[in-house]
Amino acid sequence: MQLWFDPAEVFIGGRWFLPASGETLPLENPSTGEEIGRIARGNAVDIDNAVSAAEEVLAGEWGALTAAERGRILMRLSWLITQKVDALAEIEATDVGKPLAQAKNDAIALARYMEFYGGAADKLMGETIPFQNGFTVYTLREPHGVTGHIVPWNYPMQIIGRSVGAALAMGNACVLKPAEEACLSALAFADLARQAGLPDGALNVVPGLGEEAGAALTAHKGVKHLSFTGSVGVGKLVQAAAAQNIVPVTLELGGKSPQVVFEDADLEKALPFLVNAGIQNAGQTCSASSRILVHESLYDELCTHMAAAYDGLKVGPALDDLNVGPLISARQKEIVESFLAMTDENHILSRGRIVEDAPAGGHYVAPTLISGVGPDHSLSQDEIFGPVQVIIPFRDEDHAVEIANGTEYGLVASVWSKDGGRCMRMAKKLRAGQVFINNYGAAGGVELPFGGVGHSGHGREKGFEALYGFSVLKTVAAHHG
Ligand code: NAD
Secondary structure, three states: OOOOOOOOEEEOOEEEEOOOOOOOEEEOOOOOOOOEEEEEEOOOOHHHHHHHHHHHHHHHHHHOOOHHHHHHHHHHHHHHHOOOOHHEEEOOOOOOHHOOHHHHHHHHHHHHHHHHHHHHHHOOOOEEOOOOOOEEEEEEEEOOOOEEEEOOOOHHHHHHHHHHHHHHHHOEEHHHHHHHOEEEHHHHHHHHHOOOOOOOEEEEEOOOHHHHHHHHHHHOOOOEEEEOOOOOHHHHHHHHHHHHHHOEEEEEEEOOOOOEEOOOOOHHHHHHHHHHHHHHHHHOOOOOOEEEEEEEEHHHHHHHHHHHHHHHOEEEHHHEEEOOOOOOOOOHHHHHHHHOOOOHHHHHEEEEEEEEOOOOOOOOOOOOOOOOOOOOHHHHHHOOOOOOOEEEEOHHHHHHHHHHOOOOOOOOOEOOOHHHHHHHHHHHHHHOOEEEEEOOOOOOOOOOOEOOOOOHHEEEEEOOOOHOOEEEEEEEEEOOO
C-alpha cells in the first residue's frame, strides 16, 4: 500500500499538521492483525482549529464561489479520484479488510458521488410563492455554514462521498471525523480535494477517538449541522449533543433488513441477492440483509439453495479478493461470535470456509446461515454486524409484514414476487427507508435517497434529497406596492 500523505497527521485549512496531542493511535491491518502504522490522535484543539479554518473560508474564498464553480471543483475531484481508483481500493482493502473488488466499487462510488453532486450543485432552485398583491415572495437555499461529519469504518469512501459531497455542493465547509479503525481513505480524499482546487479550509479531516475528537465535534458551537453514521448508542449521544446547540442532525444508524421471498419468486434471480446482501463486507453493512423471510411452501427449497451457496463461500485476506474478508477488529469478531454462541449446532444450516493460509492474527469469521430460530430471537432482532443470516418462514402476506416490521429498525427491505400487485402492496406496508422490488440495493445507486425510520435513524442522504438536508430554506417577502 502506497500512501502519498502521512497518516499520523491531521488535515486542517489545507495543510497537514501533527495533532495537538502529539499522540498517535495504532493502524491495524484486519487481514493479519498486525500494526502497519500510526494515525493521528486528534482532539478538541484540532477540532477547534478545523472549525475556525472552515469558518474563515466560508467568510472568504469558498463562500464567494458560485454554485457552478463549486460544482466544477467537485467534478475535477471526481476525475482525480477516478485516476486513483486502484490505489484507493488497495488502501481501503488494507485498512477495512474488505475484498479488493468491493473496495474498488467503493472508490468508483466515491468518484460518482463527486460527479453527481458536482452536477447538482447549481440545480437546486428556490420557489416563487403566490401571495398578497404588492408582494413578491421567493425562497433561497443557503448553506448551514460549518457542517460536522462523523463516519464509521465499514464504508468510509461511500459515506464520505454521500455526506461531504452533498454538503460541499451546497456551499457548506466540512469538518470530517473518520473512524479510528479506518481513516486512511478520508485522508487520501482530503488530499485529492486539495489537488482539485478545493479552497483551503472547505474540507478538514481530524482522525481520532470517538469520545475525544468525535464528541468535541458534536459539542462545538461553531458547527451548524451534524451528519452522523454509526451505531444506535453513539447516535443517541450525537442527537443529545445536537440538542444542546439546537442544530439539525442526520442519523444514519443500524438495521435488521429483511428480504421477503414469496412462493412465486424467481429463485434463480433472487439467490445471489439473498446471499450477497448478507455477506458483503463480511456482513458489516448497515443495509445488510440479515433476515430472509420466505413463504413456508418454499422454505425447504430455499434453505437447500442458500446452504449450497454458503458451502462455496471462501473467507480470507482482503487482497486475495475472495468472497468474504476479515471483520474489522478482534472486538467485532468477539461480538459476532457471542451472537453465534446463542444458537446450537442444529440451527446452523451451513457455513463458509476460512482458507487454510489465512493469517492466524486476522479477524476471520466463517459466514453462517441459521434456521429454526423464531422472529423474536435475538439473532432475528438485533444487528449482529457480521456475516450471519437467519431464514424465517411466514404463512401469508400479513404474516410477512408483521415479521418484517417487527424489529426496532427500518432501513431497507425487499420483496421477491412475480405478482406486481403484491409487490406494490408490500412496498407500501414495509416500514423502511428504501424498498426494493425483485432486487436488493440497486447496486448502491448514489441517486437514490437513503436513510431509516425508527432506530435506523432519520434524515436522508444520497440523491438530490440530501441537498435539502444540507441547506437552509430562507423565505424572502418583498413589498413593492
Ligand atoms: P460507532 O457508532 O461506534 O462509530 C461511528 C463513528 O462515531 C466513529 O467515527 C466513532 O469514532 C464515532 N464516535 C464514537 N463515539 C463517539 C462519541 N461519543 N461522540 C461522537 N462520535 C463518536 O459505529 P461503528 O461501530 O463504527 O459502525 C457500525 C455501526 O454503524 C453499525 O451500527 C452500522 O449499522 C452503522 N452504519 C450505518 C450506516 C447507515 O447509513 N445507516 C452506514 C454504515 C454503518
